[in-house]
Amino acid sequence: MKLVIQIPCYNEEEFITAALDALPRSIAGVDSVEAVVIDDGSSDRTSEIARAHPLVRKVVRLPYHQGLAAGFMAGIAASLDLGADIIVNTDADNQYPASRIPELIRPVLDGKAEFVIGCRNIEEIRHFSFAKKIAQRLGSRVVSAICGQQVPDVTSGFRAFSRNSALWLDVVSSKYTYTLETLIRLASRGIPISVLEISVNPPVRSSRLMKSSVEYVVRSAGDILKLFYTYSPLKLFLFFAALFGLPGLFLIFRFLYFYITRTLIQGIASGYIQSLTLGTAALTIGVFMLLMGVLSDLIFTNRKILEKILFHQHINSKNGR
Numbered sequence: 001m002k003l004v005i006q007i008p009c010y011n012e013e014e015f016i017t018a019a020l021d022a023l024p025r026s027i028a029g030v031d032s033v034e035a036v037v038i039d040d041g042s043s044d045r046t047s048e049i050a051r052a053h054p055l056v057r058k059v060v061r062l063p064y065h066q067g068l069a070a071g072f073m074a075g076i077a078a079s080l081d082l083g084a085d086i087i088v089n090t091d092a093d094n095q096y097p098a099s100r101i102p103e104l105i106r107p108v109l110d111g112k113a114e115f116v117i118g119c120r121n122i123e124e125i126r127h128f129s130f131a132k133k134i135a136q137r138l139g140s141r142v143v144s145a146i147c148g149q150q151v152p153d154v155t156s157g158f159r160a161f162s163r164n165s166a167l168w169l170d171v172v173s174s175k176y177t178y179t180l181e182t183l184i185r186l187a188s189r190g191i192p193i194s195v196l197e198i199s200v201n202p203p204v205r206s207s208r209l210m211k212s213s214v215e216y217v218v219r220s221a222g223d224i225l226k227l228f229y230t231y232s233p234l235k236l237f238l239f240f241a242a243l244f245g246l247p248g249l250f251l252i253f254r255f256l257y258f259y260i261t262r263t264l265i266q267g268i269a270s271g272y273i274q275s276l277t278l279g280t281a282a283l284t285i286g287v288f289m290l291l292m293g294v295l296s297d298l299i300f301t302n303r304k305i306l307e308k309i310l311f312h313q314h315i316n317s318k319n320g321r
């Protein structure tokens with residue numbers, strides 16, 4: 001049983017050694033522990049420093065800065081290449097409790113889960129602003145709803161993947177983060193997920209990913225919306241179909257009611273032509289949205305087939321065994 005711990009980095013020369021030193025060297029039930037560091041085109045000495053560390057088996061240096069999502073995926077590919085049975089992802093600023101990695105991988109070792117997320121208690125984190133906490137909570141609710149499973153901290157980077165679940169991973173929706181999409185993707189595959197409650201170490205520097213709370217909220221909202229229409233298109237379009245179609249139907253029935261009860265039965269002009277016009281327009285939009293939903297659902301189904309092909313390709317390629 002081989003564990004590979006990967007750390008995506010961007011200009012982390014100051015902190016990477018402490019993060020690597022904190023990692024466990026041996027774990028019960030695991031034969032070997034190795035680390036992979038991904039240097040996302042840093043302009044400092046992250047690569048050199050990481051390479052000198054005894055736990056580091058490989059440093060993947062991206063030729064230019066590509067963002068955390070690409071860094072994370074490069075790490076997954078390298079870890080699979082090294083023959084990892086379990087992959088743990090953690091941060092270079094030693095924010096996550098490395099001493100709890102044995103607990104994080106336990107459900108995978110026991111065959112109880114294929115993906116484990118170390119969830120922080122967001123309320124307890126003092127250095128998170130009010131806006132960031134609200135965005136976190138809301139984001140976790142929406143993403144949990146898309147996944148059909150309760151995950152209290154969907155943006156945590158402290159995660160363990162079985163080899164099988166890692167083979168399903170890909171990030172297409174964001175340049176900056178892999179956290180939401182990987183969770184939704186594995187959940188949509190029915191992969192068993194479990195959570196582990198964790199506390200975080202005090203911050204040693206400010207976030208490299210988000211410069212301000214406003215940026216965090218705007219970016220997260222955009223990411224979640226994109227994920228929603230990527231992974232749940234039918235639900236989204238059904239919502240709009242109902243939003244337009246139901247009032248449209250109501251207005252048309254209103255016209256018909258007066259037309260029947262007045263014009264046909266009593267022989268007097270009923271009017272209500274505005275209801276008919278507006279109702280027809282709204283119903284047309286509703287039907288159009290329904291068709292869009294069906295089409296996007298078909299595209300979604302197609303993408304799932306593509307994912308499956310990629311999965312089998314990974315297994316058969318040198319990344320697989």
Ligand SMILES: Nc1nc2c(ncn2[C@@H]2O[C@H](COP(=O)(O)OP(=O)(O)O)[C@@H](O)[C@H]2O)c(=O)[nH]1
Nearest residue numbers: 008009010040067068071091092093207208209
């Ligand atoms: N590959 C890559 N990693 C990054 C980038 N920005 C941050 N990281 C790494 O992602 C991890 C999380 O970053 P951090 O600033 O701690 O984010 P936070 O914990 O969400 O505030 C750290 O290991 C960073 O070095 C980036 O642009 N590319």
Ligand SMILES: [Mg+2]
Nearest residue numbers: 091093095207
């Ligand atoms: Mg961090």
